[in-house]
Amino acid sequence: MPSRFTKMHGIGNDFVIVDWREDAGRVPNAARIKAMADRHTGIGFDQLISIEPPRDPSCEFYYGIWNSDGSPSGQCGNGVRCVAAWLYRDGVIERDVPVRLESPSGPVVVRVLDESTVTVDMGEPDFTPAHIPLDHAPHATYTLHVDGEEVSFGAVSMGNPHGVVFVDDLADPRIERLGPLLTNHPIFPQGANIGFVQRTTADQLKLRVHERGSGWTRACGTGACAAAAVSQALGLAAPVVAVALPGGELTIEWHGPGHTLWMTGPAAFVFEGEV
Structure with a gap:
């Protein structure tokens, strides 16, 4: 039909x-x-x-x-x-x-x-490992050895699991290789969306996301929320940030624990x- x-x-x-x-x-x-x-x-x-x-x-x-x-x-x-x-x-x-x-x-x-x-x-972003889910004791950041490299990341649930990796340059060719490997790493029992974040200023982030089940996408709304939340939790971002993805820009507002996070976009x- x-x-x-x-x-x-x-x-x-x-x-x-x-x-x-x-x-x-x-x-x-x-x-x-x-x-x-x-x-x-x-x-x-x-x-x-x-x-x-x-x-x-x-x-x-x-x-x-x-x-x-x-x-x-x-x-x-x-x-x-x-x-x-x-x-x-x-x-x-x-x-x-x-x-x-x-x-x-x-x-x-x-x-x-x-x-x-x-x-x-x-x-509200949820950083509890069991809720993400993430197979690890709680920490501000986590470190994995992946394909011969040491990779540090933050992790949060925005209703789905996210890992957030900070990089100096989104053009780094290693990102193409690391995205799928981290998405499917056993530390994430259900897989995860992996965001690679380049911080430009306290209120501006650049982001690429490898999504579980979809691969590289031009944009990921929950990924932008996760990037802003992890950045702010680590003291790297302001309460309101513009997150630029390959497909466009989103505005994320979060005032920390006890507050919900707002996402605005087209x-x-x-x-x-x-x-």
Whole structure:
């Protein structure tokens, strides 16, 4: 049976949004999702996102997330902005009104600022190793020996696991090799999104992210949140930072422990289709 979809992106991190509010439970198997994600023979996307009725009665809608390899994901920062923009265009949420949505990892609050800009309360960053999950005792930073190199990183959960590696130059060719190795390292029992951060000033970061289940992407919203949170926890960043990714820029605001983290950025419609 054909399904309608909307192609969207948040600063180059691209998605297929499917409306399952009247037909929840239609999740394709992993092989079908992988085929749809193929950029030569399918639609092409980093993640598939469904919009469904909420499981949590305190939320307005639920959204499911699947990576391009068919594996499920707990959260997607660029994706939730696209979900909010989609719901706004559909007329079911209003501008400048906070709306509580349910993700696979729990509730988030979104607010549509205009037709193409959304701010999201991503919750409080969680540095507890067991919650990331990370197979290590808690530390501010961690060190691994990877392919003959010693690599130091910070780790945090933003609803999904992140490792954050600080580098002097994002053009360093070692990054291409280290990204996949760290994503799949046994210290992360469920894999991890690995962000490589170049700090330019206290309020400006540059970032590339190798995502579990999707590989290198043009942008990663939760990765930008993780980079800002780890940077601030280590005293390397201001409470409000601009994070520049290959696809564009996000603004991240976090005032430390006891506060939730806010992410603001664009959401863009590309085309409608049927598969």
